[in-house]
Amino acid sequence: MIQFEERPGILDLSWGHPRPDLLPVREWAAAGAGLDWRALTYGADAGPPALLEALGGVGRTFVTGGTSHGLALLTQVLAAPGDVVLVDSPTYHLAFPILTDRGLRPVHAPEGLAPDALRALIRACRPRFLYLVPTFGNPTGRSLPPDRRRELIEVARQEGILLVEDDTYRELVYDGVAPQALWEVAGGGPVVRLGSFAKTVAPGLRLGWINAEPEIITRLVRLGYVHSGGGVNHATAVTMAGFLADGAFGRHLVALRGEYRTQRNALVDALRERIAGVESPAGGWFLWVPLPVGVEADGLLPIAEEHGVSFVPGTRFWADGSGGRDRIRLSFSHLPAADLMRAAGRLADAVAAAVHKR
Structure with missing residues (x-):
């Protein structure tokens, strides 16, 4: 089970x-107790507007079935079979089969994402994007320093490569404050951010999101799988909007x-x-x-x-x-x-x- x-x-x-x-069993049940029929019908393709606004704004946010689902969707709209993608090392090991399922070829980025070495590698293999977990990363628990974040964004802009930021652990901070997300530092642009409620609320919800520029959000919304189903995980997304709004x-x-x-x-x-x-x-x-x-x-x-x-x-x-x-x-x-x-x-x-x- x-x-x-x-x-x-x-x-x-x-x-x-x-x-x-x-796991917040009672609190989650309370959040869904007052929902009406609209939570159980087809929803908006990108997700319920109330949740989109809470997670980054309508037009720049797309609701997913979690971070892994978001990454799988991005492989469809950002890359084609045979393309190279860079992966930070070490990094989340279950991302590898998501990439290879699409026929992509993962290549290790330079250790520490050193800018000069990274720039040379990008020019050598022309990857479609770079996947990384820069904040409280899996497996190391470490975070990319602020100066390296800025350098990484500058390399991405200069070389025309997207950064796919897996930001799953951001809210689980125990000392001080979490570093600013790449998405926030860059103001969007070359960064696509993956978020998830799996660690902060419950993995069984299968609920997350993508922050990206409007052109990418539009491509996600137009996927046949998304359009035919009236959004992703609509009932859970509506419940989450209430869970956020009432302070739970x-x-x-x-x-x-x-x-x-x-x-x-x-x-x-x-x-x-x-x-x-x-x-x-x-x-x-x-x-x-x-x-x-x-x-x-x-x-x-x-x-x-x-x-x-x-x-x-x-x-x-x-x-x-x-x-x-x-x-x-x-x-x-x-x-x-x-x-x-x-x-x-x-x-x-x-x-x-x-x-x-x-």
Whole structure:
């Protein structure tokens, strides 16, 4: 019935899922309680105007079935089979099959998106767009610095390439404030922004959006799939408009940040007692943990599962698997603090066992 697969005896840190008891079941039901028949008929192609206004404005916003659905739609209107697309590395691993399903060819962007190297690569392979998660990114939890954001936008303008910004984790900030979105820094232009309510409200809603210039929004609206169905996920989108308007979203987000901050701190503090180099991300759901010299992520995984803990090996976050051998991604979103501390101890024991076996 649900995607998550529980494995008895294993504290699984691989799932980027919300903690089940944090899902706003009652609040969401209340948001939909006063809806009339208009929520259950066909809707406007781009989405209900009230939600479009809240998310960036009519004419520059398009409602989707989530970030992944948005990326899939963009591959239809921005690229053709055989085209090259650049991907930040490491980056969200489940974006790769979305790109290759369309017949696109992912190519790694230079590490850190260094402007000169990026410009040279763009001129060499003429990609259709660059996909990246610049704020509290999956898998690293890190954010692109403000000066690099400005440099990246300038390169995109000069070289005539679009930046597809996956901004899924923006609202999940625990320290300070989130950096300004590329979309906001650029004022639109060379940036197309993907947003989602999967992490902030509930993934089962399958609801997100695209911010883009009007010409791209028009192309999305004219897709046969969209026009024939009267918009995407209309009833849920109408409910979300109310959830935002009456303040329920804001109240929920405040509580959510507090809970995930506690979970992050529990995992980070427990890991730091025995594993060196663990960073505490300012937002998002993930830790990008370095391994001792000589210990590789893929080899550590079966040892970890023997110790009752699991993770995602770093190699999965490179399109060709060429990097990340010395890194593992841990999610602190799904398990409560007590389980996260136990998982940290099991992982540290597994790492010690792997070091001993070298």
